[in-house]
Amino acid sequence: MITANGRRRMAKDWGxxxxxxxxxxxxxxxxxxxxxYFAWANRGAGEMQVWVREAAERR
Incomplete structure (x- = not known):
């Protein structure tokens, strides 16, 4: 398992x-x-994203 600092866009309520x-x-x-992926088995329901976007510009 690897951890890293990251950022994500917040979802806004559009009504x-x-x-x-x-x-x-x-x-x-x-x-x-x-x-x-090989270590993901038997973990129950959860989010999985295979690709991670890289920011176009670093802040």
């Missing part, structure tokens, strides 16, 4: 709107945990 003006994005700092 029932289909479109919304861009009000900027909120970023949250968090710790990423990478678990090799």
């Amino acid at each position: 029932e709107a289909l479109y919304k003006r861009d009000a900027g994005e909120e970023i949250e700092a968090l710790t990423l945990t990478f678990i090799p």
Whole structure:
């Protein structure tokens, strides 16, 4: 297992709107945990993302 510092975009509540003006994005700092696929077995329901995006610009 590997952990690293990362950031993610915060989901905003759009209500029932289909479109919304861009009000900027909120970023949250968090710790990423990478678990090799072979070690994932028998862990129950949970999120799994295989690819991780790299930020276009570093802040």
